[in-house]
Amino acid sequence: MTVKQISIFVENKEGRIKKAIDTLAKENINIRALSIADTTKYGILRLIVSDNEKAIEALENDGFIVKENEVILLSVPDEPNGLNSTLAVFDETGINLEYLYAFVSSKTDKAIVVMRLENMEKAINALNKNNIKILDTQDIKDL
Amino acid sequence: MFWNEKAECMNKEEKEKIQLERLQKTVKLAYENVEFYKKRFDEIGLKPEDIKTLKDIEKIPFTTKSDLREAYPLGLLAVPREEIVEVHASSGTTGKPTVTAYTQNDLDIWGECIARGLKMAGAKKEYIIQNAYGYGLFTGGFGIHHGGNRMGAITIPISAGNTQRQLDTMVDFQSEILTCTPSYAAYLGESREKAGIPLEDINLKIGIHGAEMWTSELRNRIETSLGIKTHNIYGLTEVMGPGVAQECKQQNGMHIQDDHFYPEIIDSETGETLDYGENGELVLTSLTKTGMPILRFRTKDLTSLIGEKCECGRTTVRMTRITGRSDDMLKIKGVMVFPSQIEKALLKVHGVTPNYLIHVTRPDILDEVEVKVEASKELFSDEMKEMERVEKQIQSSIRSETGLRVDVTLCEPESLPRSEGKAVRVIDEREFE
Numbered sequence: 001m002t003v004k005q006i007s008i009f010v011e012n013k014e015g016r017i018k019k020a021i022d023t024l025a026k027e028n029i030n031i032r033a034l035s036i037a038d039t040t041k042y043g044i045l046r047l048i049v050s051d052n053e054k055a056i057e058a059l060e061n062d063g064f065i066v067k068e069n070e071v072i073l074l075s076v077p078d079e080p081n082g083l084n085s086t087l088a089v090f091d092e093t094g095i096n097l098e099y100l101y102a103f104v105s106s107k108t109d110k111a112i113v114v115m116r117l118e119n120m121e122k123a124i125n126a127l128n129k130n131n132i133k134i135l136d137t138q139d140i141k142d143l
Numbered sequence: 144m145f146w147n148e149k150a151e152c153m154n155k156e157e158k159e160k161i162q163l164e165r166l167q168k169t170v171k172l173a174y175e176n177v178e179f180y181k182k183r184f185d186e187i188g189l190k191p192e193d194i195k196t197l198k199d200i201e202k203i204p205f206t207t208k209s210d211l212r213e214a215y216p217l218g219l220l221a222v223p224r225e226e227i228v229e230v231h232a233s234s235g236t237t238g239k240p241t242v243t244a245y246t247q248n249d250l251d252i253w254g255e256c257i258a259r260g261l262k263m264a265g266a267k268k269e270y271i272i273q274n275a276y277g278y279g280l281f282t283g284g285f286g287i288h289h290g291g292n293r294m295g296a297i298t299i300p301i302s303a304g305n306t307q308r309q310l311d312t313m314v315d316f317q318s319e320i321l322t323c324t325p326s327y328a329a330y331l332g333e334s335r336e337k338a339g340i341p342l343e344d345i346n347l348k349i350g351i352h353g354a355e356m357w358t359s360e361l362r363n364r365i366e367t368s369l370g371i372k373t374h375n376i377y378g379l380t381e382v383m384g385p386g387v388a389q390e391c392k393q394q395n396g397m398h399i400q401d402d403h404f405y406p407e408i409i410d411s412e413t414g415e416t417l418d419y420g421e422n423g424e425l426v427l428t429s430l431t432k433t434g435m436p437i438l439r440f441r442t443k444d445l446t447s448l449i450g451e452k453c454e455c456g457r458t459t460v461r462m463t464r465i466t467g468r469s470d471d472m473l474k475i476k477g478v479m480v481f482p483s484q485i486e487k488a489l490l491k492v493h494g495v496t497p498n499y500l501i502h503v504t505r506p507d508i509l510d511e512v513e514v515k516v517e518a519s520k521e522l523f524s525d526e527m528k529e530m531e532r533v534e535k536q537i538q539s540s541i542r543s544e545t546g547l548r549v550d551v552t553l554c555e556p557e558s559l560p561r562s563e564g565k566a567v568r569v570i571d572e573r574e575f576e
Contacts, residue, residue, distance in 0.1 A: 007525035009518050011555045037527050041552045044525055063557050065523045098526050116525065 001124055001134050002070040004052050005114065008045040009065040012038065020045060020064060027051075027058045032140060033114055035101035046101070048073075048114060048140065070120060072127070073135040075110035076102075082111060086132060093126045095119055107142070144455075146262035146294070147255070150402050151457045158458065161402055163197050165430035170194050170203070173436045176221040179214060180438060200405065200428065201416050205439045211241040211381055219435050222246055227434055232280045233380045234479060234546070241381050243282075246434040250289055253383055256400045257290020260389035261320070263398065263455070264349045264374045268295045271316050273347075275323035275331070276354070277303040282384025283354055287322045290386060296320075303327060306334050317346040324477040325357035325365060325373075329508045332368025342370045351376050353385055355477035361508050362394075375464065381440055382427050388462055396449045396461030403431045406460055407439070408448055419450040425462065443472065473569060475503060475510045480545045482568040485514060488544035492537050494521030500559050505573040512549040514541060517556050 010016045017036070024031060030050040037044045049055045052068055059066045076082040083102075090097060096118040104111050112135070117123040127134055145151050153161075171191040173180040183204045184190065193202060211219065220227065228247050232240040245253065261272075272291045276283030284302055291298030301312055303323060309331055312318060321328060328350055335345070347369050353376035362373050377397050378385035387404050388397035399406050408423040409416055417423045425442045449461040473480045482501055489495045498517040503510060514537070522533045534551045541549050 005525070007523070009523045009553070009555060011558060013558075016555070039527070039530075042530075042554075044527060044530065046525055063555065065518055065520050065556060067520065067523055067525055069525055098528070 001072075001136060002120065003048065003073045003114075003135065003137055003140060004068050005071040005116075006047050006049060006052055006055055006059075007067045007069065008047070008059060010036075010043045010045050012041050012043060017043070017045060019062070020059065023058050023062045023064070024049065024055055027054050029055045029058070033101065033103040033112065035099075035114070037099060046099075046114075050141075069116075072115045072117065072120070072123060073140060074113045074115070074127070074132060075108065075135060076113055078104060078109055078111040083113060086113070086127075089126050089130050089132065090117065090123065093122065095123050095126065112140070144262065144265075145457075146259040150400075151259060151398070151459055153402075153458060155458070158401065159197055162405055162430060165402070166197065166200060166405060166428065167191065167194055169428070169430055169432075169436045170438065172221050172433065173438055177219055177436070179210065179219055197405075200407070200439065203428075203439050205414065205426065205441050206437060207441050208241055208381060208443075212239045215239040216242045217244055219437075220244060221436050222433055229285070230280075231282045231285065231380055231384060234281075240280075243380050243383065244434045245432075249383075249432045249434045251293075252403055252431050253286055253386060254289035254293030256383070256386035256403060257287060258293040259398075259400060260351065260374070260376060260386055261290055261294055261296070263389060263391040263457075264320075264351055264372070265392060266294065266296065266320055266349060270319040270348075271297045271299060272320040272322060273299050273301055273309070273312055273316070273318035275301055275303055275309055275321060275327060276385075282378065282380050283322075283324075286378065286384040286386055287351070306331065310335055310338055310340060313345040313347060314340060319346055320349045320351065321347050321369065321371065322351045324354050325352040325361055326355060326476055326509050328352050328365045328369065328373070329361055332365055333508075336368060345370070347371045350374065351389070353377055353389075355474050364508055377444075377462065377465070379442055379444075382429060382437055382442070383432065387427065391453060391455040391457060393454050395453065396463050398453065398457050398459040398461050399448075401460045403429065405430055406448060406462065408446070409441075411443075411445075419448045419460075422447045473501070473503060473571065475512055475547055478546055480547060484545050485541055485549075486568075488541040489514075489516060489537060491540050491544075492522075492533070494519050494533075495537060496556075498556075498559050499568065501569045503569065503571045503573055510573065512547060513552055514549050515552045515554050515559060517559055518553040519556065522553075 008020050033048040035046045056066045098116040100115045102111050102113045174191045226246045227244045229245045232242045274287045278284030288298050350371040350373040365373050374390040376385050376389040378387040388399040390397050405428040407426040409426050411424040425444045425446050427440050429437045444465045446462045446465050452458045496517045496519050500515040502513040537551045
């Protein structure tokens with residue numbers, strides 16, 4: 001049900017993000033979604049890529065710290081207030097959001113939202129109960 | 144203007160005669176009563192009688208901090224234990240602390256040295272000393288206190304911290320003398336300005352500051368913000384505590400109380416004795432202490448000696464401002480810190496690598512420490528709050544190990560400089576000139 005995201009530790013230093021992206025490009029890995037959370041000293045680069053295994057290997061070989069973990073992907077209407085009905089579900093069930101980022105694809109008129117929640121299991125249950133479709137790896141391959 | 148004119152202004156011949164007599168007495172006391180010294184002497188076939196001139200002191204082996212540590216707690220006493228009335232100790236965070244034990248005679252000497260310093264700085268018996276050095280095992284608080292008592296001045300044992308109360312005390316008691324670390328003095332000066340207390344409302348005249356390295360810029364800052372003249376004071380727990388040396392009003396080198404402590408400068412590498420004026424490591428020998436006499440203690444402090452008579456009239460040998468330490472021990476905000484302590488603290492946190500760099504700076508007037516640590520897969524997380532938690536955990540581990548609040552920066556693996564052999568762990572960018 002969930003999709004695996006990779007996170008990369010990047011120092012806030014010139015060229016580090018570019019280096020990470022270059023590493024992926026060399027291996028022909030496609031980046032579907034990307035977000036960065038940063039402090040003044042470092043950032044956490046979060047990516048949804050076409051091939052996690054290959055990506056992790058390549059990045060680690062280049063000295064990066066990489067982690068893989070589960071995130072929930074949803075498609076929401078690409079219109080004002082599109083995201084709120086989903087967030088309301090979590091509000092009602094009292095599940096905290098750790099982070100969220102979104103992207104759009106030319107192949108769909110919906111926006112894709114990537115989410116990490118405090119309690120992933122509870123979140124998935126809540127979404128199922130509300131009949132909100134969770135995207136899986138196959139779904140995003142087609143995007 | 145002199146507390147003890149005879150001692151502080153005697154001519155070279157008199158001084159050397161007294162020093163030699165006292166040195167011979169101390170050597171005999173140490174050799175006959177302290178196992179450690181006897182063993183050291185016997186190993187090289189040295190007898191107390193072999194010390195015939197002051198120059199012969201060079202025959203005596205050095206004593207180091209680790210020797211004191213091995214003798215923890217009271218292994219170096221030269222008198223029966225019942226004669227000891229007070230002890231002080233270094234923080235001891237690197238292992239066993241080093242302890243110094245004092246007889247009543249030793250405390251009197253300590254008080255005498257501090258009283259000389261107070262007088263040198265212009266203190267009068269009717270002055271009030273606001274003693275903002277920490278009271279406890281640390282020698283600062285009690286050392287000044289003994290001196291204040293010796294002089295007969297009112298000593299307020301306010302200890303370090305509680306800035307509001309310090310300011311209130313300055314205003315309410317109209318204290319004339321402030322004794323504390325230079326960084327705290329600067330902080331108090333700033334706090335006075337921030338609190339909007341006019342200089343006219345306080346009555347401070349003299350500042351006596353030591354226990355950490357400080358610059359002339361910081362001195363200016365303190366003098367302006369508190370309206371005082373400041374005096375650098377030097378000492379160390381292993382030898383006695385503050386008061387071994389202090390600046391007079393000339394602010395041109397610290398007068399070593401050389402009828403109680405015999406100074407030498409050595410080359411840190413070779414151990415060879417250097418001449419006056421040459422920069423090297425200060426070595427001190429106590430000449431009058433009886434509880435725990437100390438022979439040729441390597442202070443690790445880098446300085447040079449000035450032999451000429453000072454314009455203030457004193458003939459005591461002066462030492463210049465400490466320019467650094469011969470080993471890797473850092474004095475940060477007055478606290479002694481070894482890189483090994485930081486390492487120990489880091490390694491207590493799960494997933495932290497032993498690849499780190501301690502970066503010490505003084506952007507303004509206070510020391511700042513940034514500890515850069517290479518991150519590892521174990522401590523990396525996709526969640527920012529988890530990363531922050533790790534940083535805080537490292538921070539508090541270092542804090543409980545060293546007492547210091549440091550800035551922790553996580554770095555990428557292999558990003559810190561590696562060197563062949565001894566790793567570069569410390570970059571100290573503070574300037575003490």
